Amino acid sequence: MMDTRTRLSEAARERGSSLAALSRMLGRNPTYLQQFITKGSPRKLEEGDRRKLAQFLGLDESELGAPSEAVVTRLGDWVEVSRLNIDASAGPGAVHLGEEPFDSFRFSRRWLAENGLEGAKLSAIRVVGDSMEPLLRDGDEVLVDMRTQPFRDGIYVVRLDDTLLVKRVANQGGGRFSLLSQNLAYPPILARAEDFALIGRVVWKSGRI
Numbered sequence: 001m002m003d004t005r006t007r008l009s010e011a012a013r014e015r016g017s018s019l020a021a022l023s024r025m026l027g028r029n030p031t032y033l034q035q036f037i038t039k040g041s042p043r044k045l046e047e048g049d050r051r052k053l054a055q056f057l058g059l060d061e062s063e064l065g066a067p068s069e070a071v072v073t074r075l076g077d078w079v080e081v082s083r084l085n086i087d088a089s090a091g092p093g094a095v096h097l098g099e100e101p102f103d104s105f106r107f108s109r110r111w112l113a114e115n116g117l118e119g120a121k122l123s124a125i126r127v128v129g130d131s132m133e134p135l136l137r138d139g140d141e142v143l144v145d146m147r148t149q150p151f152r153d154g155i156y157v158v159r160l161d162d163t164l165l166v167k168r169v170a171n172q173g174g175g176r177f178s179l180l181s182q183n184l185a186y187p188p189i190l191a192r193a194e195d196f197a198l199i200g201r202v203v204w205k206s207g208r209i
Contacts, residue, residue: 004044004045004063004064004065005036005037005040007059007063007064008033008036008037008053008057008064009037011057011058011059011063012033012057015056015057015058015082017057017082017101019033019034019037020033020034021101022053022056022101025052025056025101025102026049026052026053028049044065045064045065047066050064050065050066054066055080055104055106056080056082056101056104057080058079058080077108077109077110078106078107078108078109079106079107079108079109079112079122080104080105080106081104081105081106081107081122081123081124081143082101082103082104082123082124083101083102083103083104083105083123083124083125083141084101084102084123084124084125085101085102086125086126086164087125087126087127087128087164088125088126088127088128088142088157088164088165088166105124105143105206107122115203115204117145117203119147120145120147120203121145121146121147121200122143122144122145122146122203123143123144123146123200124141124142124143124144124206125141125142125144125157126139126140126141126142127139127140127141127142127166127205130183131167131181131182131183131185131186132155132166132167132181132182132183133182133183134182135155135182136155136166136182136202136205136207137207139207139208140205140206140207141205141206141207142157142166142202142204142205142206143202143203143204143205143206144157144199144200144201144202144203145200145201145202145203146199146200147200149201151171151198153168153169153170153171154168154169154201154202155167155168155169155201155202156168156169156198156199156200156201156202157198157199157200157202158179158196158197158198158199159196159197159199160179160189160191160195160196160197164199165179166202167179167180167181167189168180168181168182169198172190175192175193175194176190176191176192176193177190177191177192177193177196178190178191179191179196
């Protein structure tokens with residue numbers, strides 16, 4: 001069985017989350033988990049911290065030091081998806097500041113499989129601005145699949161000139177793309193493949209009615 005500290009470090013790396021960010025998620029000092037892993041202090045994770053980390057990282061509590069009889073199995077049919085402290089602009093452009101999780105959504109594994117998202121690398125971020133109305137409204141949160149996949153036209157979060165945008169991306173051929181808004185008041189943005197980066201495909205949205 002892999003050592004608890006090694007498993008936590010590995011799971012955080014696979015998730016793309018820093019130990020400092022995970023510590024803050026627990027309401028702890030940013031060095032809390034770093035000290036746990038490198039210095040062995042505390043000797044073991046408190047039950048509440050262990051449960052929250054296991055839920056967020058998609059692990060069994062036993063992997064983080066819980067006795068085998070205390071393994072939480074009720075999460076077996078659910079997947080925790082990070083809500084990141086990032087805005088993707090449906091307007092002039094949102095500067096990318098950081099990727100720290102502050103909360104999470106929980107999705108059923110069955111629902112993910114039914115929607116072709118089993119095994120997807122998912123995160124949720126907030127939409128700001130009105131250029132994607134009525135499809136996406138200011139304040140909506142979108143689920144972004146960040147797996148590397150063959151490109152097909154669709155709604156994406158993209159990085160352009162150090163800003164994050166959510167746009168419909170259409171391939172024009174010859175290495176040229178159009179970044180399109182749903183709101184026709186916003187003109188298309190024309191860009192070459194080397195001018196922008198696809199962060200991930202938008203696969204689901206949530207928002208208030």
